[in-house]
Amino acid sequence: MNGPKTLEQAEDNWHTTMGAAPPGKPILYRGKDMFADLHDISWFKLIMFGITGRDFTDNQIKLFEAIQVITVSYPEPRLWNNRIASLSGTARSTGILGTTAALASSEAKIFGNQANILAIDFIRRAKDAIKNSKDMPDFVLKDLKKNRAISGYGRPLLNTDERIKPLLNRAKKLGLADGPHVALAFKIGDFLSSSRYKLILNASGLSAALMADQGFNHREYYYATMLAFSAGIIPCQIDAANQKEGTFFPLSCNRLNYTGKNIRNW
Incomplete structure (x- = not known):
């Protein structure tokens, strides 16, 4: 069904099996009680359950973590996404802004x-x-x-x-x-x-x-794998934020091949 009727039925009415957090009542997460059923699992296992709705063994979770640790968790500031985080740090932006911008650029076709x-x-x-x-x-x-x-x-x-x-x-x-x-x-x-x-x-x-x-x-x-690069991104943001402002890979003007209009006197 499309059109106004669909919107009317959805007004103040959201059907979900993902969860709910009513004040003073049990927190539900994909049908499970957060405090009774999920309080002692790891954060990464919770993420995998949230994504798939399936329970995984400890060895499976260790494998998923190993994939992300071994393949992409590198604090190398010259990598395209880490560079964005470093630039945000050297510009004195916030960690969340820098990290989310870097993660957004991680949605790349060749490497991301x-x-x-x-x-x-x-x-x-x-x-x-x-x-x-x-x-x-x-x-x-x-x-x-x-x-x-x-x-x-x-x-x-x-x-x-x-x-x-x-x-x-x-x-x-x-x-x-x-x-x-x-x-x-x-x-x-x-x-x-x-x-x-x-x-x-x-x-x-x-x-x-x-x-x-x-x-x-x-x-x-x-x-x-959406958050996989974050283990390398965050240290790059911190590193640049801890160093002198504006000093992350600056370029002197004479290194630029300018082909525009000549300098004008106003």
């Missing part, structure tokens, strides 16, 4: 959250296609030709990804490295790296496969 969505979408489609008797090399090459890239494979400047080994080792220790999506991700990586395209499996591809094996779809994975 859009790449994660595309990576998990690809590996899930690949598994379904091969399950339905499609040839793996044929599926991969058709996808590559159509999209001109495969998220989760390839890396600028380098032909290796140093994050793969520690992430895979962590997953193995947790007993969560043997799923079908992970096996397929490496199989595709072997095929692409030995082809003329020379595309290696990268950390984004392995992360997506690990999460797919834990039952995440692309939308859940998107929400699960």
Whole structure:
């Protein structure tokens, strides 16, 4: 139903299964009592429950945390999103403004959250296609030709990804490295790296496969990784705020190639 009737029915009336916090009454979180059922779980486990509505084992939560720690939690101020946080710190903006601006820029297609969505979408489609008797090399090459890239494979400047080994080792220790999506991700990586395209499996591809094996779809994975960069972003904002104002990577005027109008005398 569309139109005014829909808005009339929604006025002062919101249907939700997510939760409620009526004053003086139990706080509900996806149908559970916050103080009775959820008071002793970790913050990260609460986030995962809020996103999916599912309960996860401690080892699964450790895997999800390891993915974010190992792959993107770097306080490197030259990274595009961390740079925004550093600029906010050097400009004496607030931590929340700087962090949220940096997180917003993390929704990038090549390195950010859009790449994660595309990576998990690809590996899930690949598994379904091969399950339905499609040839793996044929599926991969058709996808590559159509999209001109495969998220989760390839890396600028380098032909290796140093994050793969520690992430895979962590997953193995947790007993969560043997799923079908992970096996397929490496199989595709072997095929692409030995082809003329020379595309290696990268950390984004392995992360997506690990999460797919834990039952995440692309939308859940998107929400699960929204805050992942924050562990690197916040220290960059703090670092710049603690140093002299305006000193984060300044450029002298003579380094700028100005091609506009000459200086005018007023």
